[in-house]
Structures are given as structure tokens and as C-alpha cells.
Amino acid sequence: MEYLGPGLLTLSLIIVLLALVFVGWRSKLKRQQDIAPLPEIPDDVDNPSAAYDGQYVVTTTAGDWLDRLAVHGLGIRSGALLRLYGHGLLFERRGATDIYIPAGSIRAVRSESGMIGKFVEKDGLAVITWNLGGKDVDTAFRNRHAEEKKPLLAHLNSYLPTAAPDED
Secondary structure, eight states, X not given: OTTHHHHHHHHHHHHHHHHHHHXXXXXXXXXXXXXXXXXOOOSOOSSOSEEEEEEEXXXXXXTXXXXXOOGGGTTOOEEEEEEEETTEEEEEETTSOOEEEEGGGEEEXXXXXXXXXXXXXXXXXXXEEEEETTEEEEEEEEESSGGGHHHHHHHHHTTSOOXXXXXX
């Protein structure tokens, strides 16, 4: 009985903290209502040119690795299989909505050591900057196998538009 008071106080604090997290998440969803819906997944997703197992980390506003996007399930970290096609990328996520990125919307590819909620070794994340309905966003993916990092980045860089040669 002597531990009942501190136990109830601790339980009350936990409930209050969880309620604050819930209210904050709902507020973020409300603020991000203007973000366009995710692109439709095409019918032709049977034969990928490559596939990489790993973890979908997060999607943030481009250039702001702390501004997690909560809408459309973009803020939910999950295991994923990243499939690459000529027409785009497909993140097949376990327990969350799949995300398709059309090849034409990819703006840049780089590697980073972290984004909100996930920090790893130097250049451990592949980050894809792409356009979602007029808004540039960054999506991070972490390979399950380190030896696949360079091939993945090479594949992702192949989606970038090539610069026109200089004419003299």
C-alpha cells in the first residue's frame, strides 16, 4: 500500500505524456492537410530491375531533416522492400501504406548519417529528394546489408536527369 501513491503518480504522468504526444501528432496532421496525396502505384510492378531489403526511415520537408511529414503515413518508420523500376521506385512497407515515387519527380540523391528519429554510421542512409505535388520532400531508406549501399546509390542516381552538354 505504501507504493500505491507513487505508482499512481507515475501512471498519471505517463498518461498525460501520451495524451500530449497524441495531441501533437493530430495537430501536425491538421497543419499538413495541404500536402498532395501520394502518387498512384502503377499496375506494372511485377518485374523490378532491382530490389533492396531494408528500412523505410521517414519523409521530411526537403532540406529540413527535423520536419517529419505525418500525412499519408509518411512519418511511420517500417521495414520495407525498395523495388526499382524504369518508371519509378516503390517502397513496399510492412504494416504501413506503400509509397511510389515516379522517376520524373526525383530531384536528387545523396547519403546522410541521419534524419529525425534515426541516426546511423556516416552515410548510412540513402536520401531521395523528390517532388510531391509541388513540394520537395526527402525520403530516407536504410539498406539491411551494407555492401548493397553503393549499388543502391548507383541505381538511384540513374533516375536523375542528365545535364545537357555545354555548347560552344
